[in-house]
Amino acid sequence: MMGNEGSQLSGLEIEEKAVEITDFWSHYQATINDSCRYFSLKSDGSVSVFKGEAAVGPLWSVSTPLEKSSNNLLKYRHPCIVRYISAWQQRSTLYLATEYIQPLSHVLKLQTPLQICIGLNNILRALVFLHDQAGMSHNNVSLSAIYVTGDGQWKLGGMQYLCPFRELTSAYLKHARIHRYDKAIDPNEDSYELTSKVDQYAFAVLVDDVFKGHKDDEVPHLKEFKKYCSSKLQHQDPESRPKLSEVLQHDFFSHEFISIYKFLNFLPLKSEEEKCQFFSNILNSLKHYDEETVAKQLSGLLLSRLTMLDNTARKDVIPFIFKPKNERLQNGEQPGFFTLTTFKEHVKPRLVQLFGVRDSQIRMLLLTHFSKYVHVFSHEELCQHVLPELLIGIKDTDDNLVAATLICLSELVPILGADTVIGGKRSKLFTDGRPNSKLSIEKPQEIVFTTKPLQDLPCSEEIFHHDDSVMTLNERPSPVGGESIDNEPILLNKNISRAESEDDWSDWDNSNRQLTLRDTEELNQPDIFQDHQLQPPIENIDLNNDLLRPELKINPVSRIQLQKAAIEAKRNIVDISELDIKNQKIDLTKKGDDFDFFADMTPVIEKPTIINVLQSEEQQTFSSKLNFVPSDELGDEGWGDNWNE
Structure with missing residues (x-):
């Protein structure tokens, strides 16, 4: 019996197997998928559904037992009475939905004596409410009329025999006797003129049933309470039976x-x-x-x-x-x-x-x-x-x-x-800005540069290493279309070169002498290239650039001669020191005056500027972003937004 069965509760799904089947109805567990998730402790929309059957008898001529019970649950609301949710009819069958409950008989064996004590207290409170405030008699107090909610609270149900005290007669009880709990019926019920104390007798029977198998010392005052129920609540004279509100004052319901x-x-x-x-x-x-x-x-x-x-x-x-x-x-x-x-x-x-x-x-x-x-x-x-x-x-x-x-x-x-x-789509908007992820971020001042080849470095930028005695330069690749010597590092011994220079040019004043390209390298470290595969060849150095140091400016004739000499010697260059002017091989056997190396150079003493080594027009984007040198040609463009170029 899956599906909503035409119910008034949207999304109701009833289980196929019934939890309990009685003479009047079948009890099913169900769930409400899209609403009312507070009907059960599980917060999953669990409810109980009773499917009513037709019954024969004088009490059901006007309404069926389930219909009468449903109307009473709707009318008499109390925390200790089963909570009504909804009722509807499909063809000749009536459906009643209540909070999630289980029959007490199914879970009684799992109840501790303290839980039973609290449960009896709840049932007694519900009966006191019906007697004293509603003026109604339950007439069906028994295990079958008690249910347990998901959080273990006992609640009173079985309201099909509920009636006002003024209508409670021997005839009414006789008509209802066929379906009532036999043990809870007073044997002398038909002979009593006063029939308003029916629930007292049944409650005493209930106390005996729920504590069956438990010792009297498991709950404080249990033994005394059992005697009280037997002697007072089951008294042969109904007039001697106390009101249920007085029963609540017993010590059994007053322990800590x-x-x-x-x-x-x-x-x-x-x-x-x-x-x-x-x-x-x-x-x-x-x-x-x-x-x-x-x-x-x-x-x-x-x-x-x-x-x-x-x-x-x-x-x-x-x-x-x-x-x-x-x-x-x-x-x-x-x-x-x-x-x-x-x-x-x-x-x-x-x-x-x-x-x-x-x-x-x-x-x-x-x-x-x-x-x-x-x-x-x-x-x-x-x-x-x-x-x-x-x-x-x-x-x-x-x-x-x-x-x-x-x-x-x-x-x-x-x-x-x-x-x-x-929720939504995410993208990586932040990156790790540390220059080297392997370096300690706690002590950045201890960063040490390495002399490993650039291709072995984890950093995205080349690292330039400077030593006072020896400077190691990475291999300079050849220009496009040229020849190169593979895997031969070029070493410059700066101390030896400086000594030789001082011996050879001792007659010149140090402050006025013209600087060679070799000396320029000592004063100004070469640019740090972003990609070592794009280092410029020596013949592409523009010696007449306006940014060169003034004392290095050369007229066009000398520049052409130097470039031709560099092209001829390129294939045989092993050490970059051969590019020094003092090491150039000049044929002095020619006729005429002695060759003057500095005839076309006029020393000009000005404030030194930084050398800018430019590449050819086809390769003008190799300069390092970390060693940028401003020039008049670049204008105010800055570094730009694209860091990946």
Whole structure:
């Protein structure tokens, strides 16, 4: 029987297998996919659906048993009565949807004595409500009329025999007897003139049934209460039976654990002083009881709206309830109250429910302690339940709420990933700006340059190494179309060259002598090329460029001679020092005056400028960005926006 069956609840899916089949209806579990997710502790939209059957009898001439029970659930609302959701009819079959419940008979064996005690308290409160405020008699108090919700609370159902006390007659009870619980029927019921104490007798039978197999010392005052029920509630004279409201005053319903339960239930009726004292000591009192029982029976009340809005509870209770117990605590860390297993089973579903509450105070409390419990959720729970609620929070007008929400979203990024939390397409907009990822960023002053070949360096820019004694230059590749000597590094011994220069030119004053290309290299380090494959050949050096040092300016004739000599000697050059003018081979056997090397050079002493080694017109983009030299031709273009050229 899958599908919505023409229901009034959108998205309802009913399970095929029935949970319970009685004379009047079949009980099914169902889920509502697109709404009403607060009907169950699981927050998955679980509900219960009762499918009614037709019944024969004088009591059902006007309405069927399920229809009558449905109308009574709709009319008489109480926290201890099964909650009505909806009812509809399809053809001749009636459907009733209620909160998620299970028959008590299915889970009774799993109930602890304390849970049974609290359950009986709930049923008794529901009966007192019906008797004293509604003026109605239930007439069907038994195990079959009691259900247990997802959080372990007992609730009264089976309202098909409910009637006003004025209509409760021997004839009415006789008509209903065929379907009532036989053990709960007083044998002398037909002979009594007073029939208003039917529920007292049935409640005493219920107490005996639920505690069957348990010892009398498992719950305080249990033995005395059983005797009280047998002697008072089952008294042969109905007039001697006490009112159910008096039964609530028995010591059995007044021990410490149930007193805590009652206080939390009636929290709005308590004064500020009572609440302050209660919440200051509640956790110490609960440590003496079974953790599973405390979590199942009290976790819902401890995380109720009224509790979370109390100032004392927010300080002394909630921080410990929100935090799972951790055996390894750090210094000064407060321990949690529930173990991780218990927390996941009983507290986590309630947290999911609380994220759907549109109360700023409750949401701020959840966000404040978010880091304590976020790890207990699965990825699916975070994505489907928690994250959507957090994304709603960032749109609120409360700045404090938005700020706290953003902090919680940041904690979800390592768990779910930024794609899930932020959404949309992302791109890499930031890069690692460190010049060398292998260098320590803590002590940048200790950066050491290396003499490895440029192709072995991890850095994108070439590194120039300078030594006082020896300068190692990388191989200079040949120009396009030319010849080169492969894999032969060129070494210049600067000390030896300087000594030879001083011996040969001792008659010149150091301040006035003309500088050779070799000396120029000593004063001005060569440019750091971005790509060592594009280093310019020596014959492409423009010696008449305006940016050259004035003392190096040469007339066109001498420039042509030097270029021809360089072209002829290029193939045999092993050491760059051969380019020095003093090392040029000149034929002195020619006729005429002695050759004067500096005849066409007029020394001009001006402020030194930086040499700019330019390449040919076909290759004018090789200069390093880190060793840029401004010129008149470049204008104000700067480095440009493209760093990858």
